[in-house]
Amino acid sequence: xxxxxxxxxxxxxxxxxxxxxxxxxxxxxxxxxxxxxxxxxxxxxxxxxxxxxxxxxxxxxxxxxxxxxxxxxxxxxxxxxxxxxxxxxxxxxxxxxxxxxxxxxxxxxxxxxxxxxxxxxxxxx
Numbered sequence: 202x203x204x205x206x207x208x209x210x211x212x213x214x215x216x217x218x219x220x221x222x223x224x225x226x227x228x229x230x231x232x233x234x235x236x237x238x239x240x241x242x243x244x245x246x247x248x249x250x251x252x253x254x255x256x257x258x259x260x261x262x263x264x265x266x267x268x269x270x271x272x273x274x275x276x277x278x279x280x281x282x283x284x285x286x287x288x289x290x291x292x293x294x295x296x297x298x299x300x301x302x303x304x305x306x307x308x309x310x311x312x313x314x315x316x317x318x319x320x321x322x323x324x325x326x
Contacts, residue, residue: 212251215266217314223254226313230286231271247271268309269318276306276322283310283320291317302326 217223224243228235233245233252242255257263273279276294284290291309298305304324309317 210250212253213267213269214253214255215269215312215314215316216257216263217254218256218263219313220254220256222313227252227254230283230288265314266316270307270321271318273320273322276308276320276324279320279322280308294320294322 215223220238220241220243224235224238227233227243227245233247236244236246236251238244242253245252245254252269280290280294289311291311294306294308296304297307302325304326306322306324307319309319311317
C-alpha cells in the first residue's frame with residue numbers, strides 16, 4: 202500500500218537583498234499578514250502556507266526564487282488595485298488555458314528583489 206509521504210507545502214523561502222524593503226512590499230503592497238521578523242528574515246501568512254523572506258546565508262543561495270502563484274478571486278480587480286499601489290507588473294491579466302467550463306487567467310509581476318511571481322484565477326464560465 203503506497204501512501205503520500207508529502208502532504209502539503211507549508212513554507213516557501215524567498216531570498217531577498219534588502220529585508221526591510223521586502224517586508225514593506227509584501228506587507229503593504231501585497232497585503233500579506235506579517236507574522237514576525239528578525240534582522241535577517243520575515244514570516245508572512247498566506248492561508249495555509251508561510252512565506253519566509255530571508256537574507257541568504259551564503260552566496261550560493263543568493264538567486265531568484267521559484268515563481269509563486271498567488272490565487273485570487275478576481276484577477277482583473279486585484280491587478281488594478283495592486284497596480285495602483287505600485288506593484289510592477291510584467292503583463293496584464295490574460296487567459297492561459299481553458300479546460301471545459303473553467304478558464305485559467307494569470308498575470309506576472311516583479312517584487313522589489315527581482316523575483317517573478319504571479320496572480321492566478323480560475324474562472325467558471
